[in-house]
Amino acid sequence: MITIDGHKFRCRQSLWRYLKAEVLIVLAIALIIFAKDLLAQSGIRYIHQERSLYRNILVTEDSQRRCLRFTITSRSGQNQSCRYLDKPVELVFPYAKMTLSSLLVQSNPQRILIVGLGGGTLSDTYSQLFPEAEIVISEIDDAVVRVAQEYFGFQETDKISVDVGDARVFIKRAGLRGEKYDLVILDAFNGEYIPEHLMTVEFLEEVKRLLPDDGMVVANTFSTSRLYAAESNTYREVFGEIYNLRMSGTGNRVIIASIQPLPDTDLLESRAPAFRALLEPFGMDVTEYPRVMSKEVSWDTSERILTDQYSPANLLNN
């Protein structure tokens, strides 16, 4: 005999009736969670799958390319990093090519900091272009480093090193140590969750501290939603004029900002032919790129600047 609130229950059935609502709510929640996972399994060949501290890591492959992704859902544009199987040097994504086109602005980086490893594409590309350059990668998730090594041929060498940890902490400490990097690439913003503390004025000031007089920041970020405007305003607040690179067929845009005033696109166009042969193996014609670079302010300048006090990047991106 069970007694609840003075009601007596002779058998389990009446107890079930008493708690029916609660049990149904719990079941409904469980169903929603599992249904999402079940829907995700459709038509992709996974060659590796693991759950790290920060995310799901998946390596997928089709007849042409191998990709790294951080979400199970098979929406397009969710790949973090892809390589063609037959021509591993060639860059797959427009954003990587746009990043590379920043060489027109600053052509000879010897110390490079890359935030966000992904499949190691950018690190490999820059080390092929500048074998003597020292490349440091800040990556929060050591599982990503392992997967990059195992499935994408990424290797640490005496020139390439990875610091596993939060980039904000790494950059703050590097600034205190007085370290300088000619080129800082911010490539940590294409996951499901945006690290909001890597988007603020204070963070960009810390990045700026790492740059020598001819230093440059290249950020792979968002081209849609209110975040596009907020972020553009934030970069302008810290660096003044910025180059904004947008191409059709990609949700990414690339920002180029530097300590020195940015050269005009005319100058970049005149520099481009000399870089054409160098960058051709990566699957791009660099002379087409000055065209997609713009200093024009094409966003809502009234959108609030992101600071450590106000940084709802993930909410703005909805």
Add this chain to the structure above:
Amino acid sequence: MNEKKITHSRFQITLVLVLAFLSGFIIMAIELLGGRILAPYFGSSIFVWGSIITVFMLSLSIGYLCGGKLSLLKPDLRLYGSFFVGAAILLLPLVFAGNEIMEAVFLRIEDPRYGSLVVSMLLFFLPTAIMGMIAPYSVRLLVISTDGSGHVAGKLYFISTLGSALGTLATSFYLVLWFEVNQILVTMCMALLCAGFVAIMTGIRNMQSQTIDLNDNAK
């Protein structure tokens, strides 16, 4: 007091329930903002959340213990109100010296795990502990008989945890989109102060009316 049956005024019951809700709301809102506050110095790695949650659980547990012990004394709304005032005051360093404190720890402790743990202790331990004292003391203020004590405690858990749920939701969905972190914190300090003053004033009024009762009885 002697033979008279103990009752609580409707106002007092409502007040304690509202305040329990408020404290639940604010505790979780601050915990959530804690991640945001620490991120510029210690990142948003999983152990930063680990530090914050550890400190909140630890300080709440100690707060429960102290609040329970204090409730052995004669229940007093003035003491209850002073918990809220105390919490508001102890939150001020977070608002006005947070960056300086984090900077100092950041420079002294290299490992962001222990850095974030130490900073969480410095910034959150005292205000959260004092807010933890509110829960058991609320129970004492509302319990009339041992038979009904579980019922009262259940109701209080319900309302303060509901407050926590809404505090989490409101902060993460809307407040951070509309306001700066410090604006939210200062507003919460003021809410705590107001809550504290209302409780203290009610306590003083109760004392006065009790004195009158006693005088009446003496006649």
